[in-house]
Amino acid sequence: MTNQIPEITLHDGIRIPAVGFGTYKLKGQQGVQAINTAITNGYRLLDTAYNYENEATVGEAVRRSSVPREELVITSKLPGRYHHYDDAIVTIQESLLRANLDYYDLYLIHWPNPIQDNYVEAWQALIDAQRFGYIRSIGVCNFLPEHLERLENETGVLPTVNQVELHPRFNQSEQLKWDTNNRIVTESWSPLSRASDLLQDEILQKIAEKHHKTISQIILRWHYQLAAVAIPKSASPVRQKENISIFDFELTDEEMTMINSLTKPDGRLKDQDPAVYEEF
Ligand SMILES: NC(=O)c1ccc[n+]([C@@H]2O[C@H](COP(=O)([O-])OP(=O)(O)OC[C@H]3O[C@@H](n4cnc5c(N)ncnc54)[C@H](OP(=O)(O)O)[C@@H]3O)[C@@H](O)[C@H]2O)c1
Numbered sequence: 278m279t280n281q282i283p284e285i286t287l288h289d290g291i292r293i294p295a296v297g298f299g300t301y302k303l304k305g306q307q308g309v310q311a312i313n314t315a316i317t318n319g320y321r322l323l324d325t326a327y328n329y330e331n332e333a334t335v336g337e338a339v340r341r342s343s344v345p346r347e348e349l350v351i352t353s354k355l356p357g358r359y360h361h362y363d364d365a366i367v368t369i370q371e372s373l374l375r376a377n378l379d380y381y382d383l384y385l386i387h388w389p390n391p392i393q394d395n396y397v398e399a400w401q402a403l404i405d406a407q408r409f410g411y412i413r414s415i416g417v418c419n420f421l422p423e424h425l426e427r428l429e430n431e432t433g434v435l436p437t438v439n440q441v442e443l444h445p446r447f448n449q450s451e452q453l454k455w456d457t458n459n460r461i462v463t464e465s466w467s468p469l470s471r472a473s474d475l476l477q478d479e480i481l482q483k484i485a486e487k488h489h490k491t492i493s494q495i496i497l498r499w500h501y502q503l504a505a506v507a508i509p510k511s512a513s514p515v516r517q518k519e520n521i522s523i524f525d526f527e528l529t530d531e532e533m534t535m536i537n538s539l540t541k542p543d544g545r546l547k548d549q550d551p552a553v554y555e556e557f
Contacts, residue, residue: 282319282521285506287437288460291382291414293350295501296521297322299466299510304331311512312338316349318517324440324464324508326354326387327372328556336376351376352383354418355403357557360386360395365402369411384412385440389424390555396424397431404434416440418466419551422455440464443505445496445536446475446544453505465500467546468507469493480535488526491519498523499536 282294298320303311308331312323316338325335332353339349353376359368369384384403389396396417403415416438417425429435439456443449443465456463469476481492488495493509497520500507509520528536548554 281524282321283524285462285504287414287462288435289414289437291437293383293438293462293506294320294322295506296320296497296523297324297350297352297464297506297508298517299508300325300331300335301329301510303510303512304329304334307512308334309337309341313341314514315511315517316342316344318514319521320517321348322350322352322506322508324352325376326356327359327368327375328354328356328387332372332375333377336378340377346378350382351378352385353381354385354387355399357388357390357393357555360390360393360399362398362402365399366406369402369406373411380411380413382413383438384415385436385438386417386420388419388554388556389417389421389551390557391424391552392555397427400428400432400434404432414438416461419549421452421551424551425455425459425461435459436461438462438464438506440466440508442466442545442549443500443507444468444470444475444544445478445481445499445539446470446473446541447546448503448537448540449505450537450540453503457504462506463504464506464508466508468500468509469496471546473546475539478539480539484528484532484535488528490523490526493520494523495528495536497521498526498528499533502528502533
C-alpha cells in the first residue's frame with residue numbers, strides 16, 4: 278500500500294506534498310534505484326540541485342517510474358557561481374538538459390551569497406525562466422528576512438518556498454514566522470539532523486515510546502505540525518517508508534514544546550550562517 282502524503286498550496290497556486298524526498302549523495306545506478314523506490318513508496322516531491330551532480334540520476338529515476346511526470350514535483354537549485362543573469366539562464370537550461378526534463382516544478386537559488394551580492398540578479402533570471410516555461414514555481418534556500426525583503430523591494434516578487442536548515446536542534450522559529458507571515462512555505466533541509474546523535478535523544482525517545490513510533494517519525498511529525506516541508510533523504514526502502522508513515526498520530530502541544538526546547542542558538546550542523554557563509 279502506498280502512503281498518501283497531504284498537499285499544501287504555494288502562494289502562486291502550485292500544490293506540493295507536505296513531505297518530500299532529499300537526494301543529496303544519491304548518485305549513479307544505486308541512486309536511480311533508491312530514488313525510483315522512493316517514488317514507488319509514495320514520495321512525489323524530489324529535491325535535487327545542480328551542485329549534487331545527480332540531476333541526471335533523478336531524471337532517470339523519474340523516467341523508469343510508472344508514476345506520470347505531472348504527478349511529481351521536481352526541484353533543483355541554482356549554484357552560487359552562476360548568479361549573474363546570463364549564467365543563471367544557461368544554468369537552468371543545463372539543469373533541464375542534465376535531467377532530460379522539459380520543466381522543473383520548483384527551482385531555488387541555493388545560497389544568497391550576500392558578500393558577492395548578486396542574488397537579486399539571479400532572482401530576476403528565475404522570474405524570467407518561469408515566464409519562458411522552464412520552471413513552474415520559483416523559490417530560494419537559506420535566505421534571511423533581509424535578503425527576502427530585497428527581492429520584494431527590487432523585483433516585486435517573493436519566493437514561494439524558502440528551504441532552510443531546520444531540525445529540533447535548530448528550529449528556526451523566527452525565520453519560520455517571517456516566512457509564514459509573508460506566505461512563503463518553509464522547507465526543512467537536514468530535517469533528521471543528518472542522523473546525528475539527535476536520533477538517540479532521551480526526550481525524543483520517551484515521546485516515541487508513547488506513540489509507538491520511531492524517533493525519526495516523531496521528528497518528521499514535528500516538522501509537519503510546524504507546517505515546514507521536510508525532505509528527508511534515505512537510501513533504504515524501509516526507512517523511506519518509515520519517514521512518511523507519520524499521518525496516523527498527532528503530537529500534543531506539550532510534546533511540540535518539549536521538542537522545541539532542544540533548540541540551541543549554535544545548533545546548526547556546520548555553522549553555515551547565510552549572513553556570512555557562502556557556497557558556490
Ligand atoms: N538547500 C540546502 O542548502 C541543502 C543543504 C543540505 C541538504 N539539502 C537537501 O535536504 C535533504 C535532506 O538533508 P540531508 O540529506 O542533509 O539529511 P537528513 O535527511 O536529515 O538525514 C539523512 C541521513 O539520515 C539517515 N536516515 C534517514 N531516515 C532515517 C531513519 N528513519 N532512521 C535513521 N536514519 C535515517 C540517512 O541514512 P540512509 O540513507 O542510510 O537511510 C542519512 O544518513 C538533502 O538530501 C538535500 O536534498 C539542502
